[in-house]
Amino acid sequence: MAECLFEMRSLSASYGADIVLQDVDFRVYENDFIGVIGPNGGGKTTLLKVILGLLKPVKGILTFNQEILTGNKIGYLPQISTGDINYPVTVKDVVLSGLMIRKGLISIMSPSDRNKADQIIEELGLPELTNSPLNQLSGGQLQRVFLGRAIIGDPKLLLLDEPGNFVDANFEIDFYDKLRILNRRMAILMVSHDVGTISAHIKTFACVNRHLHYHPSAEITNEQLMAYNCPIQLITHGEVPHTVLKKH
Amino acid sequence: MEESILQYEFIIKGLLGSIFASITAGLAGTYIVSKRMVFLSGGITHASFGGIGIGYFTGINPVLGAAVFSILSALGVEYLSVKQKIREDSAIGILWAFGMAIGIIFIYLTPGYTPNLMSYLFGSILTVTSADIIALGVMSVILILYFGIFYRTILYISFDEVFARTYSPYVDVFKYITTSLIALTIVLNIRMAGVVLVISLLTIPPNIAMIFTKSYFNIVIWSVAAAFIGTAAGYAISFFAGIPTGATIIFTLVLIWLIAKILSQITNKVKQENNRNI
Numbered sequence: 001m002a003e004c005l006f007e008m009r010s011l012s013a014s015y016g017a018d019i020v021l022q023d024v025d026f027r028v029y030e031n032d033f034i035g036v037i038g039p040n041g042g043g044k045t046t047l048l049k050v051i052l053g054l055l056k057p058v059k060g061i062l063t064f065n066q067e068i069l070t071g072n073k074i075g076y077l078p079q080i081s082t083g084d085i086n087y088p089v090t091v092k093d094v095v096l097s098g099l100m101i102r103k104g105l106i107s108i109m110s111p112s113d114r115n116k117a118d119q120i121i122e123e124l125g126l127p128e129l130t131n132s133p134l135n136q137l138s139g140g141q142l143q144r145v146f147l148g149r150a151i152i153g154d155p156k157l158l159l160l161d162e163p164g165n166f167v168d169a170n171f172e173i174d175f176y177d178k179l180r181i182l183n184r185r186m187a188i189l190m191v192s193h194d195v196g197t198i199s200a201h202i203k204t205f206a207c208v209n210r211h212l213h214y215h216p217s218a219e220i221t222n223e224q225l226m227a228y229n230c231p232i233q234l235i236t237h238g239e240v241p242h243t244v245l246k247k248h
Numbered sequence: 249m250e251e252s253i254l255q256y257e258f259i260i261k262g263l264l265g266s267i268f269a270s271i272t273a274g275l276a277g278t279y280i281v282s283k284r285m286v287f288l289s290g291g292i293t294h295a296s297f298g299g300i301g302i303g304y305f306t307g308i309n310p311v312l313g314a315a316v317f318s319i320l321s322a323l324g325v326e327y328l329s330v331k332q333k334i335r336e337d338s339a340i341g342i343l344w345a346f347g348m349a350i351g352i353i354f355i356y357l358t359p360g361y362t363p364n365l366m367s368y369l370f371g372s373i374l375t376v377t378s379a380d381i382i383a384l385g386v387m388s389v390i391l392i393l394y395f396g397i398f399y400r401t402i403l404y405i406s407f408d409e410v411f412a413r414t415y416s417p418y419v420d421v422f423k424y425i426t427t428s429l430i431a432l433t434i435v436l437n438i439r440m441a442g443v444v445l446v447i448s449l450l451t452i453p454p455n456i457a458m459i460f461t462k463s464y465f466n467i468v469i470w471s472v473a474a475a476f477i478g479t480a481a482g483y484a485i486s487f488f489a490g491i492p493t494g495a496t497i498i499f500t501l502v503l504i505w506l507i508a509k510i511l512s513q514i515t516n517k518v519k520q521e522n523n524r525n526i
Contacts, residue, residue, distance in 0.1 A: 076414050078411060083408035087283075087406070088282055088458070089403065089463075090463060097400070097403075097404040100400070100404050100412065100416055107399075107400035107404065133462040
């Protein structure tokens, strides 16, 4: 039996009087690879915020596995806009910043931390850019740097917020391959509006539209989405969904 | 004899003042330029004039008044923009002029003539006291220790605050401490460059540094060096030419920036030509 990483029980979250998530029951186990889908404003990002502790639930319980609480916690790949890419930091600085949580108040990096950063940068295919400033990188390269920051602490749970938004076509397949490899050592929760593309890579779905419906399969139909009250359009659903559904 | 003692004192004052101003301005300046807080810092500076006015009126040390005003205005901008949802640049604009207004009213109400007013507005080495120099020296030590010990934490928070928040519970603590230290740095440097000009003392050196380097740490080092050259040369020129110190320092710094910019463009051109020839 796989270990449960966190559990939400009848959890609700709101911004002021505006209830965004209501009575959510949700469990994530190690090695899960869950695509979080749903309409805009349906609460996908809010779900991540609650897991990250950025938003306190107004009702319900959220319990974490001991290892997540004490150990490496959670890796997080936000939508691109949060970091200022003109800020004078190098690729290596950004990857190292993923260790901040372990360092507490004073973030002094040891040689082994630096080696670890080099190793991650190598693994992500960016070794020649280690000391480059961020504004010299392409969108896909930036994506990889931020992924590096999210995984340098060896988290048990990785949260990805719309990673498809700034992946360049060359890197897209590579990116999902990388996630597949990472999935061997961490559970992944990936928010996306692009159901077609992600369905080829994830294991199960969670449909979020105020309520959360867990769908224990990577195959999902329009009828099921309707039943989940999750109004997103699936164009078609063939044998190889990601090639069939690719935008033209 | 007396003249040479005066000259000696002036040189020491100028030299120490330049060193401490450069260290504080370089460290604080790199932070505000990287974080795009230049306008906020300008607002803090001008708002602190209110404290100078109240200091004159009540007989309290004007620098102390300015320090209180600068920190209150820094926190005030944060309060107005985050809690009251006023646009940040508008909040800065309001406090900027409000501080100046208070300053002018209280100076007007102060009986008698206020001889040092011009030195607060535009900076003057002649009115800089030993206490001012010592205060700047202490501030230099505090800033070196603070940025030295917490270097990476400060860097990560100012690079990506949203992300840092998911990883560290100390984000707000660091933000408030850093902003307060920057407000104090500005106030202490007002004696050197004046309310109107001090923001350039913080802003120009990092921009000179950024022509040559892109790493935060190197920008700090280069900024301190550039600020020192600018302030020391500005002092010397202002002394011999008998013109205001603050204005001369800023003029010298802009000149250095301009020369550096032109030089870097020429070397880039040459490099491109060479690459093409290969």
